[in-house]
Amino acid sequence: MAKQYETVIGLEVHVELATKTKIFCGCSTEFGGAPNTHTCPVCTGMPGSLPVLNKQVVEYAMAIGLASNCKITQVCKFDRKNYFYPDNPQNYQISQLYLPIARDGYLEIESGGLKKKVCIHEMHMEEDAGKLVHDEWDDTSLVDYNRSGVPLVEIVSEPDMRSAEEVISYLEKLRMMIQYLGASDCKLQEGSMRADVNLSVREAGSETLGTRTEMKNLNSFKAIARAIEGERERQIELLEEGKPVIQETRRWDDNKEHSYAMRSKEDAQDYRYFPEPDLVPIVISDEWIAEIKSRQPELRSEKLERYKAEFDIPQYDAEIITESKRMADIFEAATAVCKKPKKVANWLMVETLRLLKEHNMEPEDIRFSPENLGKLVELTEAGTINSSVAKEVFEKIFTDNINPEKYVEENGLKTVNDEGAMKAAIEKAIADNPKSVEDYLGGKEKAIGFLVGQVMKAMKGKANPGMVNQMLKEALQEH
Amino acid sequence: MKNKITDEVIDYVGILAKLELSPAEKEAAKSDMEKMLDYIDTLNELDTEGITPMSHVFPVNNVFREDIVTNGNNREAILSNAPLRKDDSFEVPKTIG
Amino acid sequence: MDILSLTALQLGKAIKEREASAADAVRAVLDRVKEVEPEVNSYVTLDEEGAFQQAEEVQRLIEAGEFTGPLAGVPVAVKDNICIEGQLTTCGSRILSNFKPVYTAEAVLNLKKAGAVVIGKTNMDEFAMGSTTETSYYGSTKNPHNLNHVPGGSSGGSCAAVAARECYYALGSDTGGSIRQPSSFCGVVGLKPTYGTVSRYGLVAYGSSLDQIGPVAKDVPDCAAILEIISSHDTKDSTSVKRKNYHFTEALTEDVKGLKIGIPRDYMGKGLDKEVEEAVRKAAKVLEENGAIVEEFDLSLVQYAIPAYYVIASAEASSNLERFDGVKYGYRTADYRDLHNMYKKTRSEGFGAEVKRRIMLGSFVLSSGYYDAYYLKALRTKALIKQAFDRAFEKYDVILGPTAPSTAPELGKSLTDPMKMYLGDIYTVAVNLAGLPAMSVPVGKDSRGLPIGIQLIGNSFQEKTLLRAAYMYECATEKWHETSANIGKEAQENGKTI
Ligand SMILES: [Mg+2]
């Protein structure tokens, strides 16, 4: 009988913090500038330059540490991690090894209907590296230091996860929490959230851990899930063949669905960490911790409860809306305009989610302003437009953030309540469709639907469907 | 010499430090390092039990910057010393094979 | 008036009183440089054109009443590991043979705000690693008092330039004695400030936790005036200390009554040259005669300072020098196969033997398995050394001893045995480990005509106490800068005696 194997997974998650400037210099962290335009002597490792720590980095890191139930290290320091690579201008990364800012936390996740704690070993602050662009023709690489020095926190979990599903659940929980804190936008595609997967397998029931590998270059939840599956199979295959798993760093190629060892004989993996002499210790007082706690924004569970109480929306709605901080923000802002929370919730849960899926977007990518959604709800509630027109207008809001009032006006989409025109259309519909009229009068109530459709068509969709229905029934009775 | 530095150690340190030593330099490096380490080993005469390693001499803590953008576009200055430049980037031998 | 014989303060005063101009001073200094530089080699780079331009601009601002400081218009030389925008900054190394910084060091900005005229960059041991200025890629500097001897190092170029009157004062840097030891060998006044007093922003790092920029001067008042100008609290340097008072010239009073001076017995015994020992005792006597209380005491741990220093300095250096890799600036090897080959060839060709030696040692002591045994042990020793100084300063205001065990060695005699060279730092390195201020003051010459210096060590932030003792000594004795180095025209006129 084939052996049963258990997968043991721990994650190292890097998150780019949402500061305006880099961790050690006054350069902008803005994404996507022309190469080397957000640089200075500090973040390009010029001789004689020195780092000065961005206070906001410490505060974001503390906020994340507290929200993930960590203990804050009240005397914390930076260390140098030494390794040569061109994206790392000093050839050392300023990071934390000995006294990281937070330790011993946990997040509660839900997977397969079960709740479970994933422990956080530690979390540290560090600087990001620059970007390398490879020129296939030239056999050269180009270095851009715009990202060099962008602040990161690295969150290191214990090896507490057992499946890709648990890993995704942990990552989603972490991402939601950090987004709620406003500490990062956590976009996997842009690299502002990145996960390295440490994975080993062992025979089911075994207490000892197997040899693990570390996988890098995972930039979507799908890639993470595929990489976990692929690496699990690779390791099991090795064990079944009686070969050892080598502890190494592997690079996941999502196109080839395969990982490759990254080792070379020039990489000794001996980082020679030592205390960074150019920075002084950070001493975090109880008062500072209390202040960060008091400034902590409302997290998801609190928001969920408040929505139910304050806006009187069902649990189900509140859960879906608070799943993303961006959605929740839109919900509150739109509701403030139209004062119709349930209606706004419906727009978000149905049409917004549909369009996001259709456009392959995340809630964070939403560009329309909540005020426009609020106005749209007002227009619909006042009967100014009918529901099918509203859907059409909403699509325009979603893609182009148009102002619905102006748009409806300019495109003549207002519901027509002109009784004369409607009567004429109804009479015409009855005259043109004797079969349907007969069916309806013969007891087939459903046949009225076709007639309503005909009237709406004649009215170019701008009639109030309730009114059409009402008037049509009356006309048919008189018929 | 109490400390013995092997060829392997010198090669390993060479990889860490990105230095390539000639055979003669290697021999000199071995003997220099052995002498220095023997000398450094005199520190073992000192009882440092319970002494906290001191990295900073003065109790200066919490030196911070505010999160305000102060630097503009320094591209030309930053690239002005580049040994090899291509367009607006530093050019290096290909980093992945 | 022999303009070259003036001190920096005297020249500053003469310029202010229109007895001389900044341009006169630049001309005199550059003539002198042309005369003696072929023999001394103090400079890596001279900025003749720039010096005259600065002189003109400074002169205008002095006359407009904008520059009122005591050193406005006075020519200064800057050690070649301190960045000046657009000016070659080599650190004495091949690897930076074409490097022009894109910004100026804070200490130099402070000089410029005070109206200084920078005339060039001075020679040094490669990346400040050495005690003789012989490890420079740009040739050795010679001791102006005897051209067959070294000027000391690593700030040998700065000290020789001041001693040879090739500038009025200079900036040096001191990681383990690199200002004090060459000052002692060249017969000039050099001061290493308390760690954090002068910004390190723009100083190319050797051992970051030990490095300090400091003044090299003809006499004590100049030294105080320069320190007053260059020290500042700099928000660009996280290790910069905000001090209560930067008015170091206030200490220039002829009064040492009641000042408690301790002479460590452990500094005066084995390994110390007899003539140096005598000179130190004589100098102590002068202070005692003027009212100081002088005692001998046991400082302890003296022999452990050098091994601890070499572990810490080499470890930090190995990391600090990683950035020199042929990617962003400086030298890159001509031919290479791939990235790692490019790194290795660039660095192996770009660095000299002593730098490689320390990078190898530093990488080793930090490598996995050795960190605790070497690096942490050294940091614990550093803590003990600091405690020993703390105890001494409970009893004494100043610690007095020799700056170096001997006077300047002959050229070519030191590098063959690096261990012996390292031992020459025995009295200076502990000061850097403990972050203390210390200065070297000339107190005479040995029988070969080579200068001797004493070292005064103070408690943290007590530069004024040092300056007060040094000033008293200087006032009570002859001013050594008035007997200039015997080179150039004077030497020919006097006949070469050495
Ligand atoms: Mg990391």
Ligand SMILES: [Zn+2]
């Ligand atoms: Zn920058």
